[in-house]
Amino acid sequence: MTLLQWLKLKSGLDNGSAKYSYGDDPVLGFTSNRKHSERWVNSTCGYCSVGCGMQLGVRDGKVVTVRGNPDHPVNLGKLCPKGLAEHYAIDAEGRAKYPLLRKDGQLTRIGWNEAIDTLVKRFRKVQEKYGPESLGIISTGQLVTEEFYALGKLVQLGFGTSNYDGNTTLCMAAAVAGYKRSFGSDGPPGAYEDLEKADVILLIGANVAENHPILCARLEANATRTLIVADPRVTKTAMMADIYLPLKPRSDLALINAILRVVMDEDLYDKEYVERHTTGFAELRASVERYTLEYASEITGLSTDLIHEIALLYGNAKTAFIGWTMGVNHSTKGTETVNAINNLALVTGNIGRTGASPFSITGQCNAMGTREAGFSSGLPGYRKFESEKDREELAGLWNLPFDRIPTKRGLAYPDIIEAAVSKKIRALWIIGTNPLVSFPNIDVLKHGLANLDLLVVQDGFHPTPTTELADLLLPAAIWGEKEGTYTNSERRVSKVNAAVSPPGEARSDFDIFLAVAEKLGCREELFAGWTSPVDAFDEWRRVTAGRLCDYSGITYAALEEHGGIQWPFPDSVSTTPEVARRLYSDGQFQTEDGRARLLPTQWAPFPEQPHPEFPLILNTGRTVEHWHTRTKTGGISILQRMSPRAWLEMNSVDARKLGLRAHDRVDVISARGRVKEVELRVTEIVAPGQIFLPFHFVESNANQITQSAFDPISREPNYKQCAVRVEKSSPVHT
Numbered sequence: 001m002t003l004l005q006w007l008k009l010k011s012g013l014d015n016g017s018a019k020y021s022y023g024d025d026p027v028l029g030f031t032s033n034r035k036h037s038e039r040w041v042n043s044t045c046g047y048c049s050v051g052c053g054m055q056l057g058v059r060d061g062k063v064v065t066v067r068g069n070p071d072h073p074v075n076l077g078k079l080c081p082k083g084l085a086e087h088y089a090i091d092a093e094g095r096a097k098y099p100l101l102r103k104d105g106q107l108t109r110i111g112w113n114e115a116i117d118t119l120v121k122r123f124r125k126v127q128e129k130y131g132p133e134s135l136g137i138i139s140t141g142q143l144v145t146e147e148f149y150a151l152g153k154l155v156q157l158g159f160g161t162s163n164y165d166g167n168t169t170l171c172m173a174a175a176v177a178g179y180k181r182s183f184g185s186d187g188p189p190g191a192y193e194d195l196e197k198a199d200v201i202l203l204i205g206a207n208v209a210e211n212h213p214i215l216c217a218r219l220e221a222n223a224t225r226t227l228i229v230a231d232p233r234v235t236k237t238a239m240m241a242d243i244y245l246p247l248k249p250r251s252d253l254a255l256i257n258a259i260l261r262v263v264m265d266e267d268l269y270d271k272e273y274v275e276r277h278t279t280g281f282a283e284l285r286a287s288v289e290r291y292t293l294e295y296a297s298e299i300t301g302l303s304t305d306l307i308h309e310i311a312l313l314y315g316n317a318k319t320a321f322i323g324w325t326m327g328v329n330h331s332t333k334g335t336e337t338v339n340a341i342n343n344l345a346l347v348t349g350n351i352g353r354t355g356a357s358p359f360s361i362t363g364q365c366n367a368m369g370t371r372e373a374g375f376s377s378g379l380p381g382y383r384k385f386e387s388e389k390d391r392e393e394l395a396g397l398w399n400l401p402f403d404r405i406p407t408k409r410g411l412a413y414p415d416i417i418e419a420a421v422s423k424k425i426r427a428l429w430i431i432g433t434n435p436l437v438s439f440p441n442i443d444v445l446k447h448g449l450a451n452l453d454l455l456v457v458q459d460g461f462h463p464t465p466t467t468e469l470a471d472l473l474l475p476a477a478i479w480g481e482k483e484g485t486y487t488n489s490e491r492r493v494s495k496v497n498a499a500v501s502p503p504g505e506a507r508s509d510f511d512i513f514l515a516v517a518e519k520l521g522c523r524e525e526l527f528a529g530w531t532s533p534v535d536a537f538d539e540w541r542r543v544t545a546g547r548l549c550d551y552s553g554i555t556y557a558a559l560e561e562h563g564g565i566q567w568p569f570p571d572s573v574s575t576t577p578e579v580a581r582r583l584y585s586d587g588q589f590q591t592e593d594g595r596a597r598l599l600p601t602q603w604a605p606f607p608e609q610p611h612p613e614f615p616l617i618l619n620t621g622r623t624v625e626h627w628h629t630r631t632k633t634g635g636i637s638i639l640q641r642m643s644p645r646a647w648l649e650m651n652s653v654d655a656r657k658l659g660l661r662a663h664d665r666v667d668v669i670s671a672r673g674r675v676k677e678v679e680l681r682v683t684e685i686v687a688p689g690q691i692f693l694p695f696h697f698v699e700s701n702a703n704q705i706t707q708s709a710f711d712p713i714s715r716e717p718n719y720k721q722c723a724v725r726v727e728k729s730s731p732v733h734t
């Protein structure tokens with residue numbers, strides 16, 4: 001507020017009428033004058049992977065309101081609290097506006113020429129001195145697909161390093177690896193419509209009511225389904241369940257294997273499907289022998305009768321759907337658990353049919369886009385590094401020599417950080433992510449970053465804990481300020497549009513990548529004729545033609561018309577975009593023999609068991625009001641007021657034992673560190689022996705105490721199930 005505004009307010013000359021007056025708007029009806037718009041721009045929500053269609057109301061060059069797009073097939077006009085307040089992020093404080101370079105220890109404003117020149121020259125210098133693989137790049141799930149595609153080419157073919165990964169490895173890598181192992185390719189097979197059509201829906205470690213709220217409308221639309229929710233915590237989703245399974249932390253794999261055993265023993269599996277479309281049944285059958293109801297009951301804490309009942313429900317369902325999110329993925333056993341879910345779906349033939357799918361609900365708005373565009377765990381268009389045919393195809397499409405196409409993936413995100421610790425990675429480019437809050441066991445990350453010769457951070461916000469450490473900061477446009485496409489969890493591609501210009505001198509990530517390519521001297525070779533995202537999209541359509549993720553029939557114009565189209569959508573398609581599309585309906589999988597693989601999996605205790613010094617099991621997660629590390633939502637006052645700080649959930653049994661009461665301030669301590677002064681909530685939402693801490697808040701950063709334990713297959717962190725103790729905060733520790 002300016003001094004003049006303050007004086008007017010205090011003197012009564014300004015009674016707030018401009019702010020609080022109401023009037024008729026042709027679209028919104030009688031509403032606050034502040035929301036009246038001159039024009040509306042269709043776009044897609046930039047938070048979660050549900051992919052809700054939105055309309056941004058613009059007046060005087062500002063986005064003054066948003067509303068759900070009533071015609072968008074995903075949400076039919078609905079939005080959750082985050083979506084409804086998303087436009088406030090555009091004008092929030094703390095937007096990055098100018099390139100900054102650290103000079104004499106201070107981040108100092110510079111021009112774009114100097115910024116791009118510095119990035120290219122210093123990355124090249126590091127690569128010349130330490131080798132091409134000494135450069136690492138960590139990106140995000142927040143860019144548009146066109147940007148992911150451009151970045152992958154720039155990094156792997158321009159800079160010549162394969163050490164490129166995204167923060168999606170911190171949330172979705174287990175699902176990706178699990179799908180690839182079972183089906184020969186990544187890609188969630190189902191559609192949201194399945195939630196409305198399934199007889200039985202089993203949600204495992206998926207709190208959709210909090211994290212993907214608009215999907216709850218699909219659950220509610222299905223009046224005849226039996227909703228089973230398996231979660232150690234009585235989440236809002238658990239409260240919606242017909243049957244709630246309060247299983248012990250990380251026991252889901254044993255539960256699924258026990259269900260599989262019952263389904264097989266009681267002849268509830270689809271023999272014809274197994275015979276025609278899978279391999280490995282005998283090995284799978286042998287592997288689940290040990291998962292008797294008694295053994296599973298011991299591991300899960302659920303009664304044998306309940307496990308048996310669930311198995312019969314699932315086995316007898318005409319259509320059964322299994323959805324999961326971080327409760328499954330965030331684990332050293334994440335990939336195996338995904339494979340167990342896929343096994344169960346396959347042996348019962350619950351895949352490729354309406355209402356039937358093993359369905360990973362993804363996290364970020366365009367986590368799917370980064371998975372498709374690849375160059376991290378796969379080549380673009382779900383191609384395989386190890387396939388000569390795939391590499392030949394890409395070399396032909398790009399008119400590049402065959403030997404320029406990489407033959408294996410580089411380091412995954414956690415291994416890039418480990419390589420920074422051991423000084424093999426010497427320069428890092430972090431794009432659209434805030435690892436100083438989101439990476440597990442944060443001290444390891446700090447150590448790695450301190451070793452670097454150069455840290456470049458590209459972000460829409462500054463300062464963040466990560467941009468504050470940057471040697472070079474590149475200010476980027478965010479949602480609402482740039483164009484492209486997102487793919488949601490059901491493989492629906494939707495259009496993202498710019499409603500306003502980015503602040504200051506911020507540029508779209510796409511423009512930044514092209515400028516870097518120009519300076520690097522590879523723009524003509526890799527991005528000939530590209531000036532805007534549609535050029536990348538047109539090439540992307542050609543690159544995906546004939547692939548599982550076929551975009552060749554999708555155009556920007558069609559996306560604008562239909563609000564979103566699910567891939568595969570080849571340009572010869574005879575069906576209409578409105579029809580829900582599923583993968584593997586023909587029983588043909590992306591493996592060499594066209595059959596899905598049934599893979600034996602084995603439960604094991606989680607890596608850090610509680611013990612007398614650290615007797616409680618910490619679970620971490622989210623709240624509906626905030627997004628990841630709050631770079632976007634932390635500056636939105638309505639969301640901040642709803643959820644201003646972290647809290648710790650503890651069962652009354654443990655609170656009594658520790659002499660703690662609701663609202664006490666407590667410290668949470670693990671072998672790695674201490675989270676200080678968190679407000680205690682005494683609640684039956686968590687079981688005795690378990691506690692819950694949201695991970696959004698840098699002031700109470702859960703990742704000060706999480707562990708460096710990773711899934712050996714996918715490299716996804718085991719964020720959940722750390723051994724901790726809780727103490728009442730004291731001045732000594734504050």
Ligand code: SF4
Binds near residue numbers: 051080
């Ligand atoms: S459910 Fe997800 S996509 Fe939809 S409005 Fe909320 S955050 Fe956005």
